[in-house]
Amino acid sequence: MNHCNRFRPTPVNRRELLQRFGSGFGLTALASLMHDPAYGSEARQDLNADPRAGMANHGLHHPAKAISVIFLYMDGGPSHVDTFDPKPMLDKFNGKDPSEFFKVEATQFNNNGKMLASPWKFQQYGECGLPVSDLFPNVARCADDLCLVRSMVSEFPEHTFANYFLHTGSGLQGRPSMGAWITYGLGSVNQNLPGFVVVNGGLVPPGGLDCFGSGFLPASYQGSVFKPNGTAVANVQPLEKSAERQRSKLDFINELDRLASDQFGTNDGIESAIRNYELASQMQTAIPELMAIEGETKATQSMYGLDAAYEPTRIFATECLMARRLVERGVRFIELTCPSVSGDRWDQHANLKEGHENNARAVDQPIAALLKDLKQRGLLDQTLVVWAGEFGRTPFAQGANGRDHNPFGFTIWLAGGGVKSGTVYGQTDEWGYKAIEDRTEMHDLHATMLHLLGVDHTRSTFRFGGRDMRLTDVKGHVVHKLIG
Numbered sequence: 001m002n003h004c005n006r007f008r009p010t011p012v013n014r015r016e017l018l019q020r021f022g023s024g025f026g027l028t029a030l031a032s033l034m035h036d037p038a039y040g041s042e043a044r045q046d047l048n049a050d051p052r053a054g055m056a057n058h059g060l061h062h063p064a065k066a067i068s069v070i071f072l073y074m075d076g077g078p079s080h081v082d083t084f085d086p087k088p089m090l091d092k093f094n095g096k097d098p099s100e101f102f103k104v105e106a107t108q109f110n111n112n113g114k115m116l117a118s119p120w121k122f123q124q125y126g127e128c129g130l131p132v133s134d135l136f137p138n139v140a141r142c143a144d145d146l147c148l149v150r151s152m153v154s155e156f157p158e159h160t161f162a163n164y165f166l167h168t169g170s171g172l173q174g175r176p177s178m179g180a181w182i183t184y185g186l187g188s189v190n191q192n193l194p195g196f197v198v199v200n201g202g203l204v205p206p207g208g209l210d211c212f213g214s215g216f217l218p219a220s221y222q223g224s225v226f227k228p229n230g231t232a233v234a235n236v237q238p239l240e241k242s243a244e245r246q247r248s249k250l251d252f253i254n255e256l257d258r259l260a261s262d263q264f265g266t267n268d269g270i271e272s273a274i275r276n277y278e279l280a281s282q283m284q285t286a287i288p289e290l291m292a293i294e295g296e297t298k299a300t301q302s303m304y305g306l307d308a309a310y311e312p313t314r315i316f317a318t319e320c321l322m323a324r325r326l327v328e329r330g331v332r333f334i335e336l337t338c339p340s341v342s343g344d345r346w347d348q349h350a351n352l353k354e355g356h357e358n359n360a361r362a363v364d365q366p367i368a369a370l371l372k373d374l375k376q377r378g379l380l381d382q383t384l385v386v387w388a389g390e391f392g393r394t395p396f397a398q399g400a401n402g403r404d405h406n407p408f409g410f411t412i413w414l415a416g417g418g419v420k421s422g423t424v425y426g427q428t429d430e431w432g433y434k435a436i437e438d439r440t441e442m443h444d445l446h447a448t449m450l451h452l453l454g455v456d457h458t459r460s461t462f463r464f465g466g467r468d469m470r471l472t473d474v475k476g477h478v479v480h481k482l483i484g
Contacts (some may be wrong), residue, residue: 008369033215054187054195055218056460064454065418065483067189068327068386069182071335072367074359075203075364076347079118079393079403080411081432082356085150086122086131089430090115090395099394102433107404108157109349112396115431119353134415135360138368144370145159145380145481147419151426154391154407154442155466159347161205167173167211169446169471176215176462177223178446181471184221185460186453189330192286194224199319201228201312201339205390212335212409223335230316236287248443249339250281292320304369312362315339320366324373327383338363346389350402371415384417386451388445395431409435418452421482443476453476 081087093116098104104112109221120133126143139146161171168175176184179196188195198212203213214221226232240246276299293301301307305317319336338345341358348355367387374380392410393403409428415421426438447457450471457476461468 014430017477019351024330033402035046044048048332054184055221056185058185058455058460060454061459062345062451062454063384064452066452067135067447068331068335069321069384069386069417069453070327070370071177071179071333072348072363072385072387073205073335073337074363074389075205075338075385076345076359076392077162077389077393077405077410078346078358078359079151079348079352080409080428082118082120082352083133083135084148085119085428085432086333086410086415087395087428087430087432090117090432100430101195102431105407105408107394107398109398109404110395111398112404113399114394116352116397116401122228124399126422130422130424131262135356137365139371142368142415144422145375145415147414147421148411149413149426149440149445149479150409150424150425150428150439151438152388152392152442152445153413153435153439155411157391157405157407159390159405161207162209162405163205163207165442166390167205167207167389168213168215169473169476170444171331172214173207173210174215176217176221176471177212178449178471179212179223179335180214180217181220181460182333182450182453182455183202184217184341184462185455186332188332192282192284192332193290193326193329194455195332196221196223198225198335198337199228199322199334200225201315201319201337203338203340203345206338216469217462217467223333226322226324228315230291231285231287232291232322233287236284236285236483241404242384246281262347287331289323292327293321293325296321300373302330303373305365308365310361312339312341312358313365316363317369319364320370321373324370324377326378327374327379328377347404348393349398349404351402352402361403374416380416382417384419386412386445386449387414388412392432394431408433413483418484419482423482425479425482438481439478441475443472444479446471447476448482 046076081090093115096115097116118133120135121134122131124131125140128144130143130146132140132143148419154165156171157164164173165171169269183195214222231237238246285468304321305313308314308317324333338359341362343351343355343358346359357443371380371385374383391405391407394406398404408430425433426440428434429436450457450460457470457472461470
């Protein structure tokens with residue numbers, strides 16, 4: 001049947017048709033889509049523009065060293081003096097009152113105990129001789145690929161604000177996350193998957209989903225949360241009994257759109273919405289293919305730890321393998337959250353040894369496998385891997401055997417994506433308490449990440465609240481010494 005001929009005897013416009021079919025609710029949904037600049041006419045890009053470009057449409061400001069980012073978020077704040085920043089002074093003065101040696105700043109709980117030596121030994125690894133603690137025996141073997149930053153600082157000592165700061169460059173709720181900014185500026189190579197994917201291992205950060213949000217950017221740039229099991233995304237499987245039935249529904253929508261075009265002319269908003277419908281349809285094929293991890297070789301699955309005895313290791317192994325597969329498919333920004341272990345996240349206010357060992361056991365093997373797998377596939381050079389928590393921990397005990405939050409100096413590391421491998425940048429004092437050399441702020445980290453992706457952080461902006469906003473606000477400097 002020809003739908004156009006069917007309607008011609010009593011012409012109606014699109015608004016009337018939607019009102020009759022859905023009492024106006026369909027119109028409300030369409031209006032929402034059309035007013036989102038990601039789909040509607042307000043921000044529709046030129047059809048001749050690069051389809052991979054983000055809405056900012058500025059393209060690369062300079063040659064990029066990295067195409068994608070994998071952000072390994074260590075929820076809770078790992079202790080730098082127990083992982084990548086050894087401090088012999090803690091061994092020498094273990095059990096002494098810290099106030100005898102330096103001014104002790106106010107901490108989250110102010111239950112300050114004595115100086116606390118690390119329960120783990122450090123050894124040097126790789127040709128670079130990088131010291132890594134026994135907590136990370138597998139990551140340690142990738143020492144020559146790591147670029148340690150031992151002089152990170154944060155402005156916030158509390159989880160929620162520090163998480164917002166790490167993820168969005170602001171300690172306040174509601175700002176766009178770095179993943180949203182990056183996809184806004186550059187888009188994604190794969191048009192069948194979201195450009196910003198969060199693989200949630202079970203722990204949503206304090207601060208909630210706003211850590212992955214789009215803030216004042218269009219909602220389409222917020223992180224899409226995948227699970228590391230099953231179908232990864234809810235409702236990705238069609239409800240129709242056959243592909244032909246679903247196709248007929250899409251064809252009918254297209255027929256209605258053509259009818260509207262015949263009567264009123266081409267509308268950019270409608271055309272953009274059509275492309276969104278088609279993308280949703282394509283994801284029904286792309287996501288099951290992404291999740292077909294059983295197609296990986298047994299050796300690869302075992303390398304990541306999918307057969308590990310410890311369940312949190314298996315969960316994070318799946319996350320890391322998914323990250324590699326997402327990078328292969330051109331997804332721009334991937335964040336992995338930690339699995340839940342028996343105890344707390346990396347937030348050991350007590351029982352430091354047991355808690356850190358459980359968390360390290362969950363992530364050590366999968367992270368090392370990810371770095372090795374990316375490298376052997378030729379992907380590490382174009383993928384920036386970032387390992388970070390929201391802050392570090394104190395060199396003195398909280399109570400008897402824990403550590404409190406420490407935003408004054410802590411360690412993160414980067415790998416691949418154009419960074420200078422096998423190096424250490426910055427340092428904390430002899431106690432590991434405060435950054436004293438090459439102090440690196442969160443805005444500097446964000447500026448450097450954008451730079452490696454080919455973006456000038458001062459020129460990727462969005463007009464909001466009467467001024468041009470950016471990820472780094474009015475701060476941030478590219479740390480060129482981190483770049484190879």
